[in-house]
Amino acid sequence: MTERLVKCPLCKSGHFLNYQEIKDFAVSKEVFLLNKCADCQLIFTNPRPTEDAIGPYYDFPDYYSHQTQAKSLTHWIYNQVKKKNLREKLSLIESLTQEKTLLDYGCxxxxxxxxxQNHGWKVSGIEPNPGARQIANQKTKNRVKESIKELKKNKEYSIITLFHVLEHIHELRKTVKKILxxxxxxxxxxxxxxxxxxxxxxxxxSLWAGWDVPRHxxxxxxxSIQQFQQIFNLNLVDQKPxxxxxxxxxxLSEGxxxxxxxxxxxxxxxxxxGYQSNKLAKTQNNYSSNIYIFQKK
Structure with missing residues (x-):
């Protein structure tokens, strides 16, 4: 089942145009249409699978973010780099605050x-995928919920992270407001x-793996990140590659x-x-992926 959007999911503008057709190489081999908002410049899949219908599009062996065992050389390399990235993420959050409370949305x-948690943080996680959530709860002594609705209303955190998660959220504005x-x-x-x-x-x-339709x-x-901070009344305090x-x-794109x-x-x-992309990204911070750090105004 699909749904067609009549307004931009970020700024609610009705001014958007067809941008590009992209194939789902990973699972369905279907072609999806991307639109681009004329106002905030967000690119979004439209029409798209509904939240209830998108689950099967995540069902493929190379979806590594929920996997724990290496099944190929690429997966093994992914896991080694993931370990390094985890150390860097921990270093980042510890550099920002002395109050060690963390919510990882889409953990x-x-x-x-x-x-x-092993470094003294009080942690919570949100993860809708039941298999991944079960693994996470085994690792953290049941600190992970299925939905943010399960958190106590007055529960607050000094750090909330969404690492490669925002692009997967169907109810974008509603969810970000709830997170904040x-x-x-x-x-x-x-x-x-x-x-x-x-x-x-x-x-x-169109062969760029970062499109990853319809999951993204x-x-x-x-x-659009600048528009994001204005819409949600945030200050962008730092940006990292x-x-x-x-x-x-x-x-993935080469494949x-x-x-x-x-x-x-x-x-x-x-x-x-990859080397060329990082080299040329230095002048404008246009890396393949960026980390954006916000605070409330």
Whole structure:
């Protein structure tokens, strides 16, 4: 079942145009239409599967974020880099506040909240996927809920993170507003999203793995992030790159270009593309994925 949007999911403008058709290479092989808002520049899938109908689109072996065991060389490399990224994420949140309370929205298998909990943080997670939620609860002694609605209304956190999660949320405005009710007045909202204006996105075009339709419902550029902070009354206090993403997305994109290409060729091309993307991103912060750090005004 699909739904057609008549307004931009971010700014509610009715002024948007067809942008591009993108194929779901990972699961369905269906083609989805992207629209681009003329006002806030958000790119969004329209029409899109409903929240109740999108589950099967996540059902494929290479959806790594909920996996714990390496099943291929790519998966093993992904897990090694994930461990490094977890240390960097922990270092980031610990640099921002002395009050160690963390909510990880879309926590997957609970890796971030587990490592934070081991370093003295009081943690909570939100994860709708039942399999991932079960794993996360085993790691964190049942600190993960299915929905944010299950949190106590007066529960607040000094850090709320959404690492590659915002682009998956159907009720975008409603959910962000709800999340912000749980952020304390001095706290930080940390969001990481892919960047459709990165060099690797432009290189691969419709074959860019960062589109990841229909799982990725939205795509934020620098302008739409600025609009995001205005709409939700936030201050963007810092921005950081996720440099590994250019290599990983390039590797997946290389597979879409030539499915029968050798893994050596894919890895070599991905390393070259990832390096080039990061090199050219330095001037305007147009990395393959960016981390945005907000505070309430």
């Amino acid at each position: 997957g298998a609970g890796d971030l909240i587990q490592i934070a 009710t749980h952020l304390n007045s001095e706290g930080y909202l940390i969001i990481a999203v892919p960047n459709p204006e990165s060099w690797d996105a432009k290189k691969y075009g 419902l939205y795509h934020f550029n620098q302008h 996720m440099k590994f993403d250019s290599y990983y997305v390039s590797l 879409y270009i030539e499915e029968k290409a050798s893994m050596i060729k894919r890895y070599l091309n991905a390393v070259i593309s």
